[in-house]
Amino acid sequence: MTCDEARILLHALLDNELDAGHAREVEAHIASCPDCAAEFAAQREMQRVLADTDLRYTAPASLRTRIEALLPQPQRQQPTRRSVLRGFAMGSAVSALAATGVVAVVLRQDDQQRILSEVVSAHLRSLQAGHLTDVISTDQHTVKPWFNGKLDVAPPVIDLTAQGFTLVGGRLDYIDARAIGAVVYKRRQHVVNLFVSQTSSTEYRAPKTETMQGFNCRRWGNRGLNFWAVSDIGADELAEFVDKFEAAMKANVEG
């Protein structure tokens, strides 16, 4: 073995990378060559010093968080009917077609239930002091322009004071993770929140009243908009509000 070879192989010896045969050869060379023996001892010494020193870096916690955020996150909630059905639909190819229909129906109801619950929560939030209105005005010509540029939709703002529902203002709210407009009315001391969002469907959907947590919510769709009217007034009064609103809308459009 030449010194040139030994100068490379002695590192493999240090790192325990040599098989027994080659290890013996390198050891034999070192035993007979003072220069290589000195180099071997020096490198072993350096390796020992390096091993005693912590030369690693620790990734900052913020980096770990950033990388975690890149990964698809499992939902924190318990499995919903939705995910159970989705798993079912994926697991069985045979029943896949049949299941898809079930999933679609369940999904829609589930979504609507969730949105209803969000609408009622938004209504409750609005009743806390100072949360009811972002713009306070009984003048529809003040409230309507206020929404400009804040939403991808221009919520119809109609004064129904003559019909017994006083316009008190407007507000931005968040439903289904989207900014939507809320037009606020009062009937005596009761607040009516009218939430308005855009929808891809332009077909008319007849008003339907649902009740959640003691609040009535009347939901309908018209002219590419979804409406939710929420209040603690009685279901018949809320229906009256919706009828008057729709009638005024119709008059506005036709007038």
Next chain:
Amino acid sequence: MPATDDLQKAQRFREAALPHLDDVYTLARYLLRDAADAEDAVQECYLRALKHFDSYRGPTMKPWLFAILRNVCNAEYARRAHRPSAIEDTPGAAEQTPIWQETETSPETEMLRSRDAGAIRKLIDALAEPFKETFVLREINNLSYREIAEAVGAPVGTVMSRLARARAMLRAAWKAEEEQAR
């Protein structure tokens, strides 16, 4: 909501790749010599690793991650116009010169004084590529020669000669600094 198999894949990736975060970050720090650049490179590395996780066949995760990080760092070198353009894969002049010259001093072993981690890191940082990456992969990331070869895409023989040269250069720089300190 992401599909179930996406979540399972993410979970497998998390278990396989995230435990090596400190290792990957360590290599990035030595290769880029800048904490913020290292963070960005590691994030990009994990993003690419997740994207290609389906094609990952092993055998071991670390060399695979290091190979991806190396590509990211090469792009970063290219971006830094004033730096060497890339980790050299072809043997440069440094690799072809003999590893050692006859020393004029006595062959007795001169003991190196222990230094603090910061001082040693500086010495390692000053090593030229591709010797530095080979040294860091072996001495700090604890990869075997075969794993290093896999990570850098070079034959084991090349890894061995680079490592020998890296250690010789490091020891020389270390001793030179001690001479100055005297």
